[in-house]
Structure formats: C-alpha cells, structure tokens
Amino acid sequence: MNTLDVAAAVLDALNQVQASYLMVGALSSNLYGIPRNTNDADFVFAAATTDVSAIAAVLGAGFRLDPQLSFESITMTLRRVITHIETGFLIEFFELSDDPHDQMRFRRRQQMPFLNRRIFVPTVEDVIVAKLRWSKHVRRSKDIDDVKNILVVQDMANIDLPYIRTWAQAHHTIDLLNQLLADTGPKP
C-alpha cells in the first residue's frame, strides 16, 4: 500500500463515518504552494460529530490507533494519532477548538476533488494565517518557508489580504507577514 492508497482509505473512512473534518498541516500548504515531503497527514475534526475511534475501526487491521492522548501546542486541543503500520505514515487528528481562528477556518472550509473523492480543505488565506501563527509559536522555519512558497505561487489578486492582515494583527504576526510580503516581492 503506498501513501496515496493510505490517503484514499482515510478519506473513505472519513466519509463512511460522516466525519466533519478539515485537512490541515503540510498537505494544506502543498495545496497552495510548492509541494514538499511530509511524514503525516493532519486533520481537524469536530468532536461533537466525529469519533476518531470509529475512523480507526473502519480503517481496520493495517492501521493502529495510538491509545495515548496528547495535545496540540497552540490551542491545547486533543490530538489522536492513527499510524499506517507498514509505512509508519501518521494520520493526526486535532479536535476543533473554541479558538476564534480555528472556528473561522473550519466554517470557511471548501470541498475539492482528490483521488476521485471529495476532501474538505482550508482557504488559502486560512492556511497563511495558521502557518504564520505556528511559525511564531513554535519557531519552525518550514512554516515560514511554506508561507513564502504560497505567496510566490499564488496570484495575489485572488488572495483576500485584508482578511489575512486582520488575523495577523490579532495573532501578533503582522510584522512577520509584512516582512514575508516584502521578501517575496515581484514574481518570476
């Protein structure tokens, strides 16, 4: 089973249990930027309607649900992890929090075709807002690179910059945003 097969199986399981979810993490920045390797697929899920144990049960014997609970480091929401045993690829599920941007990002999610299925993805603006926040909080250079890559790949005319600026002000990442906008400059 390759990773595309794993992704297809996960989407089928999400659909089967009628999960309310949103793809986030590196796959969401790949969607809008320059694709890079990732060792996991991250999803936000609405706990009121979605049971990760049920998703793991549908996925079956090739997958293992980690019994240990952990917490996401910014909003401190619950994190559950399912491992594809053969490849070690992780599917991480983060509970939707009460955080205002977490809520807004979930409300603004969009559907798109993926692997002959449908997948819920964040808007480009919400990926940038979230990545800026992560880069400030956990100081990971790859989050900054992801934002830069999105800014150079996407047509800025199609990006709602005032929306991004509003959240960047709220998250105290506005200086970083302005710096990245200045750095990325004219496009090749």
Next chain:
Amino acid sequence: MADADNFIDEIQRDKIINARRISPERRIRAGLELFDLNRQLVMAALKMQHPDVNEAALNKLFLERLAMIRRVESGL
C-alpha cells in the same frame, strides 16, 4: 559564490513555475508521493548497509529512523 546563488535562484524559480503549472490536486499528491520516494531511497540505503537483512527487518529499521526524524523535528 555568486554563481552558486544564481544557481539556487534558478532552482527556486523552476520550482515556482512548476508548482503554478500543476493542479491543486496534483500538488497535494506530490507531498504524499515524496514520502514514498524518500521511503524507497532510505530502504535502498539500509539494504546496502545491511545486505543480509530481510524486508521485514529493513522496514523495522526504516520505522526506527522515521521515529528518530520525528523526535528531532519536534525538538524532543
């Protein structure tokens, strides 16, 4: 040094142009395919280091390496 910088700029420019050319779905797929490609490369390298080890043992070594990478990335 200027030549090296120009070369790096050229690579980045190609990456940007390629990323714009492909569909959003293809960009998501690429990240997943890169995981498989990396896995194949690491497994091949492990096979060279441990020629007498079977596939199951090689995969175990790969999973240990992947766990180590995750620990490093998460700062643990």
